[in-house]
Amino acid sequence: MTPLLPNLAHRLRPTFSHGVHPEENKHYTADKPITRFPFPPELVLLLSQHAGKPSVPLVKPGQEVVRGEPIARADGFMSVPLHAPATGVVKRIDLVPTAKGPRKPALILQVHPGESQEILYGAPRDVEAMTPKEIVQAVQDAGLVGLGGAAFPTHVKLSPPPGDTVDTILINGCECEPFLTTDHRLMVEQADDLIRGTRILMKAMGAPRAIIGTEDNKPDAAAALEKALPADGSISVKMVQTKYPQGAEKMLATALVGREIPSGKYPSSVGLGVFNVATVEQMGALLPWRRGVIERVVTVTGPGIAKPGNYLVALGTPLRFILERLGYTGSARYLITGGPMMGDTVSSLDVPITKGCGGFLVLRPEDLERYRVARTYPCIRCGKCVEACPLHLNPCLLGKLAYKGRYEEMEEKHHLLDCFECGSCSFVCPAGIPLVQYFRIAKSQNREAKAKAKAVPA
């Protein structure tokens, strides 16, 4: 067991109320340095790798592109451009399978074999001299989105609604999902880029201070960051308790500065800007060179893979290529993009790596066997879900309403839309009720009903 003293230090660290403790399973890759992954013969570049409108292609089939060149432009403000992750030739624009399920349009890029793949595109610029407005534009031009998984366009977050003043930037290095270690490795290895990115962010939002929060299972990351901090004390590092879902924006705001982000509002309404470590690191690495996001660190892990590690993977690399290169052990039955708490299982190995995908988890049948719900019992009102929900919702009640199909009541009276589907309720439910799945269904049913109601009068 944990020795008493470190345990006490852990307990004294800031955190949020409720939450759960899944097995961390970070040991597969936590000490594996980031290494470059080879280019596949063909890259599959989804035009919609972000929340918002899909990018619009700038290239035609047969056109040669160089690594780093923009190949699709942003379609309005709620959109970002796309850059070529490798030098090659655009083969076609096609519908391809995605992690969420439906097939979406993508550019298929044939990579030139034997090409040196140096980034020739871009030019240095002085980020210190840029105005906040220029930074917002530069961030959109870089194609930056929330690399923690949500893939929300970063420049939109940099432009808070008028009237909101941001006084503190929170950098999210919690990485509370089990198995994943990309943010961990970035903090250890790329602390300088991360700090540079943080300074750019502070300038863009006019915030005098920034706090980098990390869970206390990553002391080496905190130590590496401490060394890279600027002398003026405007940026600090704070360790918080290791607990799921600490990496959620609202939970981080509570733990780091004790502020509650009101339901349905942006963090800027309480003076905060919250960004993921990987996003900020890319900002620090790309903006001084006028470059765009073309690759990202992906933790490929799980007992089902022969060579787990943290790899710098070109966007558009199909999962099949990764599995072939790293080898799988036994029968890889569950292929999950993201972590085990919120990740999606994929049905096709043709699904490509996208900007929001920080993990690829490969599990064998035996790895999930003990988690399998052998039998679903009726709810026994034990209240464990109530004690787990980080937003203090009542999943027990919501689950019963969902079971009866009373979806509207869930939304109107019981805050269904506040649920961000962290899965803590399903995780603890001793009856094996798939609560969070019920809530997803309820949300989508409500969306459909609203769309229908709108369509009728017209």
Add this chain to the structure above:
Amino acid sequence: MSDALLQAELRTSPHVRGDLTVDKIMRHVVYALLPVCAWAVWQFGLSSLALLVVCTAVCLGTEQVVCRLSGRASTLGDWSVAITGLLLALSLPPGLPLWMAAVASVVAVAIGKSFFGGLGFNVMNPALVGRAFAQAAFTVPMTTWTPSQAAGRFTEFIPSSLTLPFLQPRSIEAWMDRVAPDGFTGATPLALMKFDHIPTDALPMLLGTITGSAGETSALLILLCGLYLVLRKMMDGRVVLAVLGSAFLLSGAFFLWNPDVYPDPVFTLFTGGMMLGAVFMATDMVASPETRWGVWIYGGLIGVLTVIIRLFGALNEGVMYAILLANAASPIIDNLTQPRIYGAVKTAEKKAV
């Protein structure tokens, strides 16, 4: 590679779960009850062993029959009905005729649980429903107490135990004279206190060498077994604290006001069904609230009601009715104590937006 693709299985997140399941929780509650059962057998001998066996067997049988009649798969595997059987047996007087215990068991499971839809849907604790029925139907045998640690308790039954169904219980006076020649009055510490103002020492009550219902006598043992469940996160310790705390405070207040009339708070906690009720019955997950404040209100209600019934009611014991009443109130407690959600916006603000 294609074989991996063929085997890929789709499921929804979260892909991992905690290790508690309903049957595991229920099974461990049964484990935690076993020491209490063993103590009951040590105290009251063959009769209490027979009581445990009959109640549990009849409860299991009733559940099985109900499942078959309603065309459902057997629900014996969730272990919850075994708890009902054991708890019911532990709350009955050891000399209760076995046929009466069997009737109480049928009522407990059939009416207390299955009529509502089985596990998870019962409004009240099934064991207590069975006991309440027995209390109403068989008032005299339900308040006839026999001495604990009687001589020869492992070789012969308390005579009333073996009464044939629907006949008057056999007289136990001759037997009582034989096993307890020094004049056992057949009164529990609670009855002694209420009707004669004779207090009982705390230590025997704590250890459980007094008389009373089969499994209610050792407060210490019940607490230890409950502690095990709380540490394994299979029981809500807040309910126990709320029940015992509120009962202690209220009876303490009465005691301070007039120590000649009212029993001291320690006595209140260690007598009758207080411990068994607080630890194993009030904590019935199904019939108790699930919200953070609701749990405390519910426990407090049980403690307060128990003390009021004991001090001012016609009965000398009130835990059973207190829990049943609080069970009935728990849906409304839940309704009134819905948690304040994170980042809740006041209604006025919401309208303004």
